[in-house]
Every structure is written in C-alpha cells, then in structure tokens.
Amino acid sequence: MTLSLTQKDKSMLHGEFGEATKMAMKILVRMAEVSGAKELLDIVGAHIDSTVYIGDAGLEFAEKLASLGAKVSVPTTLNVSGLDEHHWKEWAVTPEWAKQSHRQMIAYQSMGTIPTWTCAPYQTDFKPKFGDQIAWGESNAIAFANSVIGARTERYPDLFDVCCAITGRAPAIGLHLTENRAGKILLRLKNIPLELQQSDDFYPVLGHLMGKVSLEKIPVIQGFDYLPNEDQLKALGAAGASSGGVAMFHIIGVTPEAKTFEEAFQNKQPEEIIEVTMDLLRESRKALTHTDNENLDLVVLGSPHFSIAEFKQLAPLVQGKRKHENVKFLVTSSRAMTQLAQQAGILDTLQNFGAQLTVDTCILTTPMLPKEVKYLMTNSAKFAYYSPGLLGKQITFGSLKDCVESAIAGKVIRDESLWR
Numbered sequence: 001m002t003l004s005l006t007q008k009d010k011s012m013l014h015g016e017f018g019e020a021t022k023m024a025m026k027i028l029v030r031m032a033e034v035s036g037a038k039e040l041l042d043i044v045g046a047h048i049d050s051t052v053y054i055g056d057a058g059l060e061f062a063e064k065l066a067s068l069g070a071k072v073s074v075p076t077t078l079n080v081s082g083l084d085e086h087h088w089k090e091w092a093v094t095p096e097w098a099k100q101s102h103r104q105m106i107a108y109q110s111m112g113t114i115p116t117w118t119c120a121p122y123q124t125d126f127k128p129k130f131g132d133q134i135a136w137g138e139s140n141a142i143a144f145a146n147s148v149i150g151a152r153t154e155r156y157p158d159l160f161d162v163c164c165a166i167t168g169r170a171p172a173i174g175l176h177l178t179e180n181r182a183g184k185i186l187l188r189l190k191n192i193p194l195e196l197q198q199s200d201d202f203y204p205v206l207g208h209l210m211g212k213v214s215l216e217k218i219p220v221i222q223g224f225d226y227l228p229n230e231d232q233l234k235a236l237g238a239a240g241a242s243s244g245g246v247a248m249f250h251i252i253g254v255t256p257e258a259k260t261f262e263e264a265f266q267n268k269q270p271e272e273i274i275e276v277t278m279d280l281l282r283e284s285r286k287a288l289t290h291t292d293n294e295n296l297d298l299v300v301l302g303s304p305h306f307s308i309a310e311f312k313q314l315a316p317l318v319q320g321k322r323k324h325e326n327v328k329f330l331v332t333s334s335r336a337m338t339q340l341a342q343q344a345g346i347l348d349t350l351q352n353f354g355a356q357l358t359v360d361t362c363i364l365t366t367p368m369l370p371k372e373v374k375y376l377m378t379n380s381a382k383f384a385y386y387s388p389g390l391l392g393k394q395i396t397f398g399s400l401k402d403c404v405e406s407a408i409a410g411k412v413i414r415d416e417s418l419w420r
Helices: 007-013 019-034 056-067 095-109 139-149 160-167 202-214 230-243 278-287 308-318 335-343 346-353 381-391 400-409
Strands: 040-042 045-048 076-078 134-136 169-171 185-189 219-222 272-276 298-306 328-333 356-359 375-378 394-397
Touching: 007 019, 019 056, 019 160, 019 169, 045 160, 056 095, 056 160, 134 139, 134 160, 139 230, 160 169, 185 202, 202 219, 202 230, 202 272, 202 278, 202 381, 230 298, 230 308, 230 381, 272 278, 298 308, 298 381, 298 400, 308 328, 308 335, 308 346, 308 400, 328 335, 335 346, 335 356, 375 381, 375 400, 381 394
Parallel strands: 045 076, 045 134, 185 219, 185 272, 298 328, 298 375, 328 356, 375 394
Antiparallel strands: 040 169
C-alpha cells in the first residue's frame, strides 16, 4: 500500500521546514508506512508522553530535536516528567536522576510546548473538543480523549508523539477513522446495586475487569442506573488501559458516541457478550490487592493525577484529623490542579493531616521511594496494577475513604459492605 503525501508533507520531508521537522517527518512517514496508512491527516493538538525520563536514550532524542531547533506546530501539552522540581529532595531521588530529568524537561519546553506536566491533560484549558483529531501519548489520557470527550487519537508511543506535534500530522489509521471506533464486546451489568455504581471504587474495579476481558478490542458497557462523573470515567479508562490495551470504550447513554446500542456498535452485533456479575467484580477487586498483610507504610493517591474535584472530595475526609506517624500519605497532581487546591484552602487541610504533595511527576516513573517503604495502599487500579512490577512493593487496593482511615489507623482497613 502506497502512502500518499501532500506537497507540504514532501517539503517537510525534504528539509524545507528545517532539520528538526525533516527528522520528525522521516520518522512519521516510516511509521505510517509500517502501519499501512494511505495518507496523513492534520491534527489540532498533541500530548507528549516522551517527557518521562527513563534513561539516556530518551534524553538524547529530546536534546537532538532541541539542538536542531524543533518547534511544535500545534498546541502541545506535556505528560509527567521524571522529576518534581520542588519536592524531590524529600524522597529518595538521587541528584543524578534529578539532573538528567531536568535536562529532558528543558529540552521539551524549548520546543514551544505547554508545560502542563500532567498525565491528565483533559483537566487543563487545552482539553480537546468532540471530533478533534489529536496525537496523544499516555494510555489513560488516550482512553479519556477517545471515550469521554469523543476526540480522536491512536495509542501513540513515546518519541512518535513529538514527531506528530512538530509536523502537525498523524497517520490516518485506527481510532482516527470512524469505522474503527465501533464497539466489539458487550459488557452487560447484571444485578449491580445502585449504591455500588455510585461508589468511586466501583470504577477502578470495573475498569480492571474491562481491560482483562477486552484486551485491545473496544468494549461497550450496558446497564448503568447512574450517570458517572468525569473522575469516575477517568478511573474506569485508566484501569482498562493498564490491565488491557483499552484505548476507547463506550457506555450506552453516557459517552458521546454511544447514545444508543446501535450507535455504539455502528449497527453491528457484538462479537462477544459478557455478563458482569458481582462475582466477577469481586474477583477483579481481589486481583488489585497483592498482599494479605495489614502493614502499611505509604498511601498513594492521584494515579492518574488528582483533579480539583478529587481534592474537594478528600478534604472533608481528613479535616481535623491526623495520619499515623508511621504512615506516609502522598497525593500526586499537576501544578494547575494544585494551584486550584491552594486557592481553595485545601492544601492547608492536607498539610495539617500530615499529607505530602508531589507535582509534575508520577511515583511510577521516578525512583522516589526509599527501600524501607514496602507496603502501599491506593484507590487507583492503574497504580495497583503496575506497582508490584515497577516498584517491587506490596499493594492493597481500597476506596478513598479506606485509604484515609487506614492512614489514620496505621494499618490497612477496608469497608467490605458494598462488595458482599
């Protein structure tokens, strides 16, 4: 299959827009050819996941582009970095890691990007609109953009996302195209109590199950008796993108491309129907906990980054209370959401509780945990799924309320009443 290029594409490829654009376009064209694209399409925005420092290769790539004078051609937000510039000395981050991470941050900032430093760019002023063609990295952001907003992006890998941002182009493949956005698998909720559907810990658990059974196929969920909010949908998509390869999901009557069953499946029948029972959900919830130990060293919230709504939800749970002296309590968020929380007086409440805050990075991508921290607790299915492998720690999953009460008690406490 031959890739058709416009005259401008060819000009970029031949270096008429500078060496950095030429380099980016060569990579873009080769990737488009490998993926079988017939043509490229214009994008209106990008989100770069390559900002995370994970070694010298990624840093060298960023600095090479920067040295060639690379500039993005569309509004481009930045994913988390490998460094919290303000709080890294409070943790086990080495000066060498901080130095290299900071160099990578500077390289990407030099390209005219927007220094959001968040895995949740949909929480910023640069949130795309329905139907927008974009090139986003970061799995949870991709799932949210496609599913909740109805923007269009493939699941772009590191280093390729910045090439799209520089050229303003992306391969016309996959979820950019309407015919590839149809649901394939139906998940039908069966006798799930309304009270559980309203609970925040329902969505990470359902998302974890959704990813496991869907893998890379688009799931459609039917049977909600409750309208989920954005943070609940964020948790659902993040979990599905972690345990599987979910880049898009539909919820009939909730998400914008699934007003009806027929629309969600584009007038086709599902390839498979799965009845989501309480037994399946209990198994999914159990899989997110990797220890029976009640010991607790650290509570981690904000994977993906905490929103202002989540800050407001957390504040009354910790108001007038104090965490146990042997337990650290960490909230990760973006600089934008943190500033809003500061203005609302929430950060003072968290500080009085004994919480710590990390901005601009993710605990999964920066070596911040000391060796003595072994037992973790979280309300995030994404964090619970990745932390045993990436961090080598034992993890317990619970609700936000469970996490707060456990931090106060100094040991794991979980309310099982909704899951019986």
